Amino acid sequence: MMQTRSRTVLSRAAVRAYYDRFGAKQDSQGFYEEPAIDALIAHADFEHAQQVYEFGCGTGKLARRLLDQHLPDSARYLGCDLSPVMTRIAQGRIEPYAARARIVQTEGEVRFPFEDGTIDRVVSCYVLDLMSGEDIRHYFAEAHRVLAPGGMVCVASLGHGAGLLSSMVSMLWSGVFRLAPALVGGCRPIELETYIDPAQWQECYRNTVTPFGIPSQVRVVQTRRT
Ligand SMILES: C[S@@+](CC[C@H](N)C(=O)[O-])C[C@H]1O[C@@H](n2cnc3c(N)ncnc32)[C@H](O)[C@@H]1O
Numbered sequence: 001m002m003q004t005r006s007r008t009v010l011s012r013a014a015v016r017a018y019y020d021r022f023g024a025k026q027d028s029q030g031f032y033e034e035p036a037i038d039a040l041i042a043h044a045d046f047e048h049a050q051q052v053y054e055f056g057c058g059t060g061k062l063a064r065r066l067l068d069q070h071l072p073d074s075a076r077y078l079g080c081d082l083s084p085v086m087t088r089i090a091q092g093r094i095e096p097y098a099a100r101a102r103i104v105q106t107e108g109e110v111r112f113p114f115e116d117g118t119i120d121r122v123v124s125c126y127v128l129d130l131m132s133g134e135d136i137r138h139y140f141a142e143a144h145r146v147l148a149p150g151g152m153v154c155v156a157s158l159g160h161g162a163g164l165l166s167s168m169v170s171m172l173w174s175g176v177f178r179l180a181p182a183l184v185g186g187c188r189p190i191e192l193e194t195y196i197d198p199a200q201w202q203e204c205y206r207n208t209v210t211p212f213g214i215p216s217q218v219r220v221v222q223t224r225r226t
Contacts, residue, residue: 008132009130009131009132009181009186009188010130010181010182010186012082012107012108014182014186015082015083015108015130015186016082016083016084016108018182018185018186019058019081019082019083019085019086019185020083020084020085020086021085022185023059023085023086023089024059024089026058026059026086027059027061029126030061031211031212032211032212032214032216033125033126033156033216034211035209035211035216036125036156036209036216036217036218037062037125037156039156039205039207039209039218040123040125040154040155040156040205040218040220041065041066041070043154043204043205043218043220044121044123044152044154044205044220045152046066046070046071046075046121047070047071047072048072048120049071049072049075049120049121050072050074050075050076050120051075051076051078051114051118051119051120051121052066052071052075052076052077052078052119052120052121052122052123053078053079053080053112053114053119053121053122053123053146054077054078054079054080054122054123054124055079055080055110055112055122055123055124055127055139056080056081056082056124056125056126056127056130057079057080057081057086057090057103058081058086058090058125058126059086059089059090059093060079060089060090060091060092060093060094060103061093062123062125063077063079063090063093063094063101063103064093064094067094067097067101074100075100076100076101077094077097077100077101077102078101078102078103078104078113079094079101079102079103079104080103080104080105080106081103081105081106082105082106082107082108083105084105087103087104087105090103091103110131110135110138110139110142111138111142112142112143112145112146114146115146116145116146117145117146117147117148117149118146118148119146119147119148119151120147120148120151120152121147121151121152121153121154122142122143122146122147122151122152122153122154123153123154123155124139124154124155124156124157125155125156125157126156126157126158126187127157128155128157128190128192128195129157129158129187129188129189129190130185130186130187133194133195136190136195137195139195140153140195140196140197140200140201144200144201144223147223148223149223150222150223151222151223152204152220152221152222152223153201153219153220153221154219154220155192155217155218155219155220156216156217156218156219157190157192157216157217158170158173158187158188158189158190158214158215158216158217159189159190159191159192159208159215159216159217160189160191160215161208161210161213161215162208162210162215163210165210165213166208166210166213166214166215168213169213169214169215170189170215173188173189173214174188174189189215191217192217192219196219196221199224200223200224201221201222201223201224202221202222202223202224203219203220203221203222204220204221204222205218205219205220206218206219206220
């Protein structure tokens with residue numbers, strides 16, 4: 001009987017090598033990412049955020065857009081990325097905002113550099129779908145730790161489809177990922193609900209968008225006030 005090889009996620013070293021090679025080409029993924037990111041921005045109330053942390057900021061495209069158009073002039077932004085190439089591109093992009101926005105390169109650790117309860121938004125677009133289940137659980141635990149009461153996690157990721165076309169695209173994508181994860185940039189469709197504990201998070205916005213049949217989930221959740 002023929003056996004299908006099943007792969008887990010790429011190692012952090014492999015993710016770094018991939019995104020160092022991919023670099024600015026990441027922005028070409030906008031054709032399916034932008035509708036989800038537009039929806040995320042429309043529902044995350046960045047206009048009232050004072051401290052934002054973006055985990056996996058890539059080329060800094062979202063950072064620049066938030067700083068140009070959505071965050072108050074007094075807001076501070078910190079982004080991080082595992083890839084030195086991405087970090088350099090992003091640093092260049094937010095240069096005009098250097099007094100209050102910074103991007104650092106990390107080793108991929110899921111540990112957020114903030115005191116408990118001190119920030120307003122944790123944001124990640126198309127990053128959780130590269131991470132192991134264990135790292136995604138750490139991500140939500142860290143977000144819950146650092147967010148102030150009422151603070152929000154705002155995430156977009158590849159998801160599973162709803163209609164026929166998007167379900168087929170998602171199955172195909174998952175199949176390619178299992179055989180050769182690097183062919184799809186290490187990303188696979190995930191189910192964000194699996195990681196969002198309703199006892200800790202209150203849902204603010206949930207949607208799945210499917211431009212070109214490629215399904216993306218968008219979730220904005222808020223820490224429950226105790
Ligand atoms: C698919 S790209 C998305 C980039 C950007 N968020 C966007 O929407 O265009 C994924 C990014 O996450 C970064 N990344 C993946 N795992 C990471 C980790 N554990 N820590 C920090 N960055 C990570 C990669 O280096 C890459 O730049």
